[in-house]
Amino acid sequence: xxxxxxxxxxxxxxxxxxxxxxxxxxxxxxxxxxxxxxxxxxxxxxxxxxxxxxxxxxxxxxxxxxxxxxxxxxxxxxxxxxxxxxxxxxxxxxxxxxxxxxxxxxxxxxxxxxxxxxxxxxxxxxxxxxxxxxxxxxxxxxxxxxxxxxxxxxxxxxxxxxxxxxxxxxxxxxxxxxxxxxxxxxxxxxxxxxxxxxxxxxxxxxxxxxxxxxxxxxxxxxxxxxxxxxxxxxxxxxxxxxxxxxxxxxxxxxxxxxxxxxxxxxxxxxxxxxxxxxxxxxxxxxxxxxxxxxxxxxxxxxxxxxxxxx
Amino acid sequence: xxxxxxxxxxxxxxxxxxxxxxxxxxxxxxxxxxxxxxxxxxxxxxxxxxxxxxxxxxxxxxxxxxxxxxxxxxxxxxxxxxxxxxxxxxxxxxxxxxxxxxxxxxxxxxxxxxxxxxxxxxxxxxxxxxxxxxxxxxxxxxxxxxxxxxxxxxxxxxxxxxxxxxxxxxxxxxxxxxxxxxxxxxxxxxxxxxxxxxxxxxxxxxxxxxxxxxxxxxxxxxxxxxxxxxxxxxxxxxxxxxxxxxxxxxxxxxxxxxxxxxxxxxxxxxxxxxxxxxxxxxxxxxxxxxxxxxxxxxxxxxxxxxxxxx
DNA sequence: ATCGATCATGCACCTACTGTGCACGGTTCT
DNA sequence: AGAACCGTGCACAGTAGGTGCATGATCGAT
Numbered sequence: 001x002x003x004x005x006x007x008x009x010x011x012x013x014x015x016x017x018x019x020x021x022x023x024x025x026x027x028x029x030x031x032x033x034x035x036x037x038x039x040x041x042x043x044x045x046x047x048x049x050x051x052x053x054x055x056x057x058x059x060x061x062x063x064x065x066x067x068x069x070x071x072x073x074x075x076x077x078x079x080x081x082x083x084x085x086x087x088x089x090x091x092x093x094x095x096x097x098x099x100x101x102x103x104x105x106x107x108x109x110x111x112x113x114x115x116x117x118x119x120x121x122x123x124x125x126x127x128x129x130x131x132x133x134x135x136x137x138x139x140x141x142x143x144x145x146x147x148x149x150x151x152x153x154x155x156x157x158x159x160x161x162x163x164x165x166x167x168x169x170x171x172x173x174x175x176x177x178x179x180x181x182x183x184x185x186x187x188x189x190x191x192x193x194x195x196x197x198x199x200x201x202x203x204x205x206x207x208x209x210x211x212x213x214x215x216x217x218x219x220x221x222x223x224x225x226x227x228x229x230x231x232x233x234x235x236x237x238x239x240x241x242x243x244x245x246x247x248x249x250x251x252x253x254x255x256x257x258x259x260x261x262x263x264x265x266x267x268x269x270x271x272x273x274x275x276x277x278x279x280x281x282x283x284x285x286x287x288x289x290x291x292x293x294x295x296x297x298x299x300x301x302x303x304x305x306x307x308x309x310x
Numbered sequence: 311x312x313x314x315x316x317x318x319x320x321x322x323x324x325x326x327x328x329x330x331x332x333x334x335x336x337x338x339x340x341x342x343x344x345x346x347x348x349x350x351x352x353x354x355x356x357x358x359x360x361x362x363x364x365x366x367x368x369x370x371x372x373x374x375x376x377x378x379x380x381x382x383x384x385x386x387x388x389x390x391x392x393x394x395x396x397x398x399x400x401x402x403x404x405x406x407x408x409x410x411x412x413x414x415x416x417x418x419x420x421x422x423x424x425x426x427x428x429x430x431x432x433x434x435x436x437x438x439x440x441x442x443x444x445x446x447x448x449x450x451x452x453x454x455x456x457x458x459x460x461x462x463x464x465x466x467x468x469x470x471x472x473x474x475x476x477x478x479x480x481x482x483x484x485x486x487x488x489x490x491x492x493x494x495x496x497x498x499x500x501x502x503x504x505x506x507x508x509x510x511x512x513x514x515x516x517x518x519x520x521x522x523x524x525x526x527x528x529x530x531x532x533x534x535x536x537x538x539x540x541x542x543x544x545x546x547x548x549x550x551x552x553x554x555x556x557x558x559x560x561x562x563x564x565x566x567x568x569x570x571x572x573x574x575x576x577x578x579x580x581x582x583x584x585x586x587x588x589x590x591x592x593x594x595x596x597x598x599x600x601x602x603x604x605x606x607x608x609x610x611x612x613x614x615x616x617x618x619x620x
Numbered sequence: 621a622t623c624g625a626t627c628a629t630g631c632a633c634c635t636a637c638t639g640t641g642c643a644c645g646g647t648t649c650t
Numbered sequence: 651a652g653a654a655c656c657g658t659g660c661a662c663a664g665t666a667g668g669t670g671c672a673t674g675a676t677c678g679a680t
Contacts (some may be wrong), residue, residue, distance in 0.1 A: 001313040001353075018657055025460030031639050033658055038638090043311075043401040053647040060396030067388040074384050080379040081356060090354040264679045308538060328628055338669055343629055345667085362674040363627045 001075055005039040006068060008032060009047065011138045013065040017054055024138045045130050069159040069279075076280030078092075084285050092121040093286060094141035100128040101145040101273065104249045105166075108297050111288055119273070120255065129205070136161065136278055143287055146292065147205060148272040162279045167269040167298040170263070171213060171245045176256040188265030189217045196224030196242035198233050210245060213269030234258055247271055249301055275297070311385055315349040317377060318342055319357065321448045323375040325362055334448045354521035379469035386590030393594050402431040402577065403596060404451035410540070411455040412436040414559045415476075417602055418607050430596075439515075446471065446588055453597055455604065457515060458582040469488075472589045474601065477608040478580040480573070481523060481555045484547050487567045498575035499527050506534030508543050520555060525580030544568055557581055559611055583608070 012021040022029040040047050047061035057065065083090065093113065097106045100122060125141055132144035137160060145166065156163060158268045173187055174196075180186055202205040217224070224242045227233040230250045236260045237244050246252070252260055261268065273301050275294060277287055321467050322342070324329040332339040350357050357371035367375065393400070403423065405414045412434060421430045435451055443452035447470060453474065466473060483497055485505075491497055510516040524531050535553045537543040540560045548568045556562070564571055573579065585604060587597055 001316055001383050003313065003662085010565045028640055029657070030389055030641080030659085034638075037658090041401075043392075044390065045396050050646095055657070058396070060392055060398065062390065062397045064392045067391065071381070071388060074381050078374065078381060079353065081377065082353075082370055082374045085373045086355055086368065088370065089353070156655085193607045201413045327626095329626085339628070339670060340670080347629090360628085360675095365628070391626085527659090 001066075001079070003039075005035045005042075007033045007137075007139055009039060009061070009274045010038065010065055010072075010080045011134070013062070014134060014137055016056075024134050024140070026140065027213060028140075073159065074281035076278050077113060077283065078280075080281050080284035080287070090128050090284075090286060091119070092123070093290075094123045094133050094135075095140040095143050095145075095290075096125045096127050096132040097145035098147060099126060100130075100247060100249050101147075104251065104301060105145055105273075105294055105297050105307065109293050112293050113290070121135075132276065133161065134278055136276065137280075138269050142277060142281065143290055144275060145278045146272045146274060147209075152198075157195065158279075158304060160283045163276045164282065166273045166275050166291070166294055167302065169247045169249050169273050169298075170302075171209075171269040171271065173243060173263055174234065174246045174252070174258050175243045176237055176240045177259055178240065179243070179259070181261065182259045184261060185262040187218055187261045189214065189263060189269075190265065191217045192243060193221070195222070197221040198227055198236045198242045198244040199223055199230055200226045201226050201264055209269070209271055213245065216269065217266055243268070249273075249298075260261065312378075312382060313349075313390070315345045315352075317447075318345045319349060319371070320550075321444070322377055322380075323345065323367060323372070324447055326366075326404075330578075332451070334444050336450065369460070370454045375430075376435055376537055383469065383589035386588050387593065388590075389598075390591050390594035394598070398590060400596060401429070401452075402433070404433050404445075405433065405453050405600075406435045406437050406442040406445050406451040407455035408438050408442070408457060409436060410456045410557060410559050411457075414561065414611060415604055415607050419603050422603050423600070427440055442586065443471065446586065449588075452591065454586045454589060456584060456586060457519075458584045459461045468589075469519075470589055471586050472592045473536075473584045474576060474592065476585050476604055477612065479577040479583050479608075481519075481556045481581065482558055483553060483571045484562070484568050485546060485552045485553045485571065486547055486558045487569055488550065489553070489569070491571065492569045493614055494571060495592045496574040497571045499524060499529055499573060500575065502553060503531070505529040505532070508535045508546045508554040509533055509535055510538055511536050514538075519579070519581055523555065525612075526550045526579065527576055555579070559608075561581075 008021060008025055008027070009025050012018070015021055015024060018029050018032050018036075021027075022032045025032065027035070031178055036048060043064075045060050045064070045065065046058055048055045049058055050056075082088075095106050095110060104126050110124050113120060113122050123141075125135065128137060129144075129146035132141070132146050135141045148165075149162075173189075173192060175181055177191075181191070197210075199210040210221075225236055227236055227244075229247065233244050234252065234256055235244070236242065238256045246260065252258060275291055281287060318331060318335055318337070321334050322328070325331055325334060328339050328342050328346075328595075331337075331343045335342065337345070346358060353375070355370050356368055357374065358365045358367050372549035381428045392398075399535055403511060405416050405420060416434050420434050423430060423432050433447060433451075439454075440454050442451070444452055445451045457476075457612075458473075483502060484503075485491055491501070507520075511519040520531075537554075538548055540556065543554050544556070544562065544566055546552065556570065562568060569592075585601055591597060
């Protein structure tokens with residue numbers, strides 16, 4: 001209901017270049033340029049100035065973008081309330097989430113919605129958390145499932161988003177079948193202090209999660225190998241190259257001769273998974289229903305004993 | 311910046327029929343019908359139901375319209391603030407007002423704006439107060455000058471509008487040149503109690519103003535003739551048919567052998583003239599400047615002595 | 621009961637907005 | 651200097667959204 005050109009401007013305010021805005025919104029760069037030009041004409045304001053080989057927001061432009069946060073939130077709130085008041089449904093629904101969430105949480109959610117609401121067009125996009133926020137602003141998706149990171153620039157109080165905690169996903173340890181601990185059910189991080197560890201490259205979200213888990217118990221792990229994908233890491237462990245941490249949500253196929261153990265003791269590392277939506281839209285019946293379904297899925301997975309993955 | 315279809319829905323909520331909405335917005339009835347249908351499709355809500363030979367808002371529709379008041383106001387506020395922050399001007403500006411205001415206040419305002427802001431497209435529409443409010447909602451005009459009536463359904467606290475008092479326009483008495491009081495400068499209503507009066511038909515806004523003036527001083531005037539236009543009333547008085555009340559803003563040509571006297575004594579009847587705009591937009595520099603110009607015009611007219619009209 | 625008036629809507633048609641693809645000029649980094 | 655990148659103008663195309671007329675439905679008046 002808000003003019004799509006204003007939405008485009010907001011996306012531009014986040015990524016700073018016309019090209020990136022085009023990529024995020026799905027338009028061509030020419031279209032973004034034309035939209036921004038038209039927006040300035042309609043409003044009678046100069047919103048952009050040339051800056052080097054790019055363009056930059058003017059003070060007026062920044063002011064407008066900042067103020068539009070409450071406008072967007074107001075509209076989302078109104079639409080959600082009207083939806084609830086009229087017990088009606090929207091026609092399309094976009095979901096976004098990072099890999100694990102997309103596979104374990106969003107896929108069943110989309111399937112459930114597809115059966116309970118046959119005429120709702122559901123679209124799922126896999127994207128990392130930062131891009132999920134971009135996609136929310138661009139209105140490409142309506143709900144995102146992400147890992148809450150302390151390093152995130154989006155706080156709880158960002159006027160553009162509203163977040164609710166979905167679940168705390170515990171990290172398990174995976175070790176090779178041949179490992180002396182393979183028959184145990186639980187283990188502490190201290191017991192594994194001298195093991196060769198497998199994790200992601202420094203700088204990734206998983207790596208910071210990894211180090212945080214060990215600093216919490218005062219252990220310095222020896223990092224032997226690096227793997228980006230869970231599948232790769234599991235394969236490394238299965239090959240006896242070392243041990244690793246695996247979120248409980250990440251599935252483990254039985255063929256992979258790897259054992260998953262729960263962590264006990266002082267340090268019980270978890271990653272917090274939250275759902276994010278545009279501020280104001282959280283009350284929408286569709287989003288509320290989605291959150292409930294997500295909770296059910298998450299609890300069902302978490303209740304499963306770690307040995308089930310063997 | 312708000313979707314024009316939502317604006318159309320708001321206009322429909324006020325006048326109740328597709329045809330009237332088309333007339334107010336400037337669209338054709340087919341276009342209004344298509345817009346409302348499209349709006350329901352996009353939002354996934356049923357906003358209208360057939361009702362006899364017309365259509366009626368559903369509960370959801372009424373809810374949406376009511377809630378959109380704050381949304382519109384929020385946008386107007388944001389735009390006005392951005393305008394002020396950036397010291398920029400809009401490209402078009404619509405003015406509305408009733409007959410006297412249009413001639414005496416809006417015409418000079420439009421002329422001034424045309425000279426101070428050459429590239430601003432100014433449009434003036436003459437319309438009675440009720441229609442002015444409709445035109446404000448329809449975004450055909452941005453500022454309206456109207457007579458405040460106690461019978462108006464639009465209170466000071468209407469979430470859609472914002473009003474500021476422009477001036478209190480005193481009512482003068484007009485009498486024939488041959489009248490014994492013609493050489494005086496002031497008169498009281500009591501002195502004219504037995505005169506034959508000329509006013510508008512019962513039910514008009516002027517008529518209620520007329521009776522209110524006399525009930526304030528406890529006099530019951532004898533209504534001899536009825537006239538709708540000021541010009542007609544003045545002609546009646548000039549022909550010696552009676553006396554009448556004339557707002558000071560209404561001009562008096564010297565050729566009309568009629569004398570204008572100020573009213574003194576307990577009852578000093580006035581009509582309150584206010585400016586109205588969409589809520590939130592009152593801070594816009596263009597509207598602020600317009601209000602100042604209107605004040606200047608009004609004061610200049612009011613300072614003129616009543617004899618000047620002879 | 622019938623006829624006319626009124627109201628919303630569907631349809632055919634057309635205009636004009638808006639997006640795409642490509643080429644170009646300007647700017648920065650190496 | 652040359653290459654890479656960024657934004658923008660232009661020709662073209664598709665489609666959203668406008669008008670005008672005809673139609674069906676409903677209400678009021680004769």
